[in-house]
Amino acid sequence: MAAPIAEHASHPPTKSRLYLIVLAAIAAGALLGWIAPSTGEAMKPLGDTFIRIVKMLIAPIIFCTVATGIASAGDLRKVGRVGLKALVYFEVMTTVALLIGLGVVHLLRPGAGIHAQVETLDAGAVTQVTHGREAQGIVDHLVNVIPESFVGAFVEGEILQVLFVAVLTGLALASLGRRGRGATLALEHAARALFKMIGLVMLLAPIGAFGAMAYTVGHFGLGSLGNLVTLMIGFYATALLFVLIGLGAVCAMCGVSIFALLRFLKEELLIVLGTSSSETVLPRLMDKLEHLGCAPAIVRLVIPTGYSFNLDGTSIYLTMAAIFVAQALDVPLSLGDELALLGVLLLTSKGAAAVTGGGFVTLAATLQTTHAIPVAGLSLLLGIDRFMSEARALTNMIGNSVATIVVARWEGSFDRARAADVLAGRKHHANPPAPDAH
Template identity: 50%
Template sequence: MAHPIVTHAVPTPASRTPIYAHLYAQVLFAILCGALLGHFYPAVGEALKPLGDGFIKLVKMVIAPVIFLTVVTGIAGMRELAAVGRVAGRAFGYFLAVSTLALLVGMAVANIVQPGAGMHVDPATLNASAVADYAHQAHESTVTGFLMAIIPTTMISALTDGSILQTLFVAILFGIALSLVGEPAQPVLDLAERVMLVVFRLVGILMRAAPVGAFGAIAFTVGKYGAGSLVSLGGLVATFYLTSILFVLVVLGIIARLHGFSILRLLNYLKAELLLVLGTSSSEAALPSLIAKLERAGCDKGVVGLVVPTGYSFNLDGTNIYMTLAALFIAQACGIHLSWGEQFALLGVAMLSSKGAAGVTGAGFITLAATLSIVPSVPVAGMALILGVDRFMSECRSLTNFIGNAVAAIVVARWENKLDRAQLAQVLANPGARDAEAIN
């Protein structure tokens, strides 16, 4: 059964709408207004936090159904169960390679630029209580606990508890079961296809509230933390942003070019989602729309359903750059010299602790706490140095993670010969007159 999310139609000039009707323009305007309000009226900006939180909750409400239905219909449509394992294997191979590269890039930049050198901070003077909650959450996170948490209490709870990995786990099993049953299960598959149409229409409705959510979220961030907090640690923030930009344009750009598409055209195609991630500091806010747009761009539904949700926990390029860069910044600021052996040990720990961090606000900071708690050379209390600007780096982490997952889905789809290259080229060259076209 054909899925109407995927369309080959290219809008004609006559169908183009005014710029103010584009979702990306509305979100950008909302971000600018929110930043100005938060700067000039901080108290009002802080009070608008519920707008951002409410929008993110609205989107999270539909994430589980979107993932479940996309994965179930995608796997059932593959027919060959061996293809499911092959897609997963290739996806994890890609995640491991690119994530390791991101960690190495962060470590290399920290050693070259040394943003924390010269601060001469005495670790004994740091306020450890400021990061105590994050350190506690990190301590409670173990590999065994993470793996056990993937298994839901019931099949239904996987769709209600808000865990992406639990939803993905149940969806994969259900999709495999549908495939094994075969023809008798066809009515169930048809129903899932029809329900998916309704869910994606609901996503389209919710995305109309994106400017309101972005306005509230950015007003709160600027109002609470203030742009002035960027000055003292501007070197670290600037280094992180520049490193992430170079990683996207150079590393992901090369990967994209080798697989037949332009990273700049992909960014243009996803500009509405990128602005939404920027405004809310959460890559989850744009997950349903990303899935729809990748399908529209010619990626197979089953590949997208497996790669994107899994990547939200295992393919966090921005978080990995942040982990090694921030850890070495703290060491440099405290005057702690780390040998190459200690730095590579730090990288190895970061490789493990970064897996399973969800693409939500604050997860990168908790993951950094988990890494430092295992590496005794760098004090966990040193995280208090960057606590004030972590929110501003959260946007960049989320953006880089989001772009990395979009690239990963296209690359794996091409490896599997499940990518319509002509459609991808056509859609990236002509993104469309309406931002909501991919989900309407």
């Protein structure tokens, strides 16, 4: 098996203090946005620039890691087995997340009593946020997985399309055997260069987090939450319970403490908190999970795929936000309407962008498809969506970390002894796992 790619990722020299720097940047950004809102809003380019730089590198990183992961596995049956297990786990957990969100929003009823009128809502604001994305039927959604050209997937930055191209490339290289080894090595070298670039970009993480948080607080203001506080608190509480109880139970079955895992990933969690995007830590996350004891081939397949198919936080948000809008507009939904909404969300939640605002765009596209709830009602969420995106991104990241551990454990490719040492602080990242240690 080829040497792990992610372990060659370059980290900032301040890695041991990065989480403190990012935390300070988040606090400073929030303070600036609160004290001087106009100045805070002016910091928006800092956060946007950081996320754009990361997004620029994500598509080629996913392509290289997935393609080389499949090509280097040697046994295509194993690749198929790992992929099937991952997809089964993803579907189960995202369905559970959707159902939990549906149950909580019915229990809390945060939209009841608002009595908003569709005619008075700003539908144009929703269109501006979603960039006018047209509704897609189920068939169109599936067809859209296939890019119009090989490079089209990278130009558009659609993760599902990049995954499609990467899987085809990996399968082709694997079928060539030794003749495809040269191309596989070239992709591995390209991946190392990309990880090096990400390492350099991470030096800007505190600046990006500062700019994003300053803009969020400055533009929307803490007072803009109004009667939407119940929804936001309910969502945060639901996401937290899902992580601690749901994912915690799954971790326990793998012999890992969810609290120890969260401590281990504290730097990545703070970067995601500041930028509202789980994509910003994808290479670092892969690096850490390999160090934790997950086989590199498993990490390379599960993490990139999970970024499209395993968005637990987004799934919770989608059902809670959709039913909230229906409650606020006094739109009665029958059991059939809710089942239809759930069915569409089971599909559209796969491929929801893991970047800021991706969940909002996916929700708009879903409501356009079902027609049961007016899309204009999403304007009620504009003031708090950015605040809720942090919880979405954090839950998505943690969910994918747990998914990787589960699949590795399922495959017998998880080193529990190493994980115990790493989580207890007895084995530091300076000693990466050997290529075939798993």
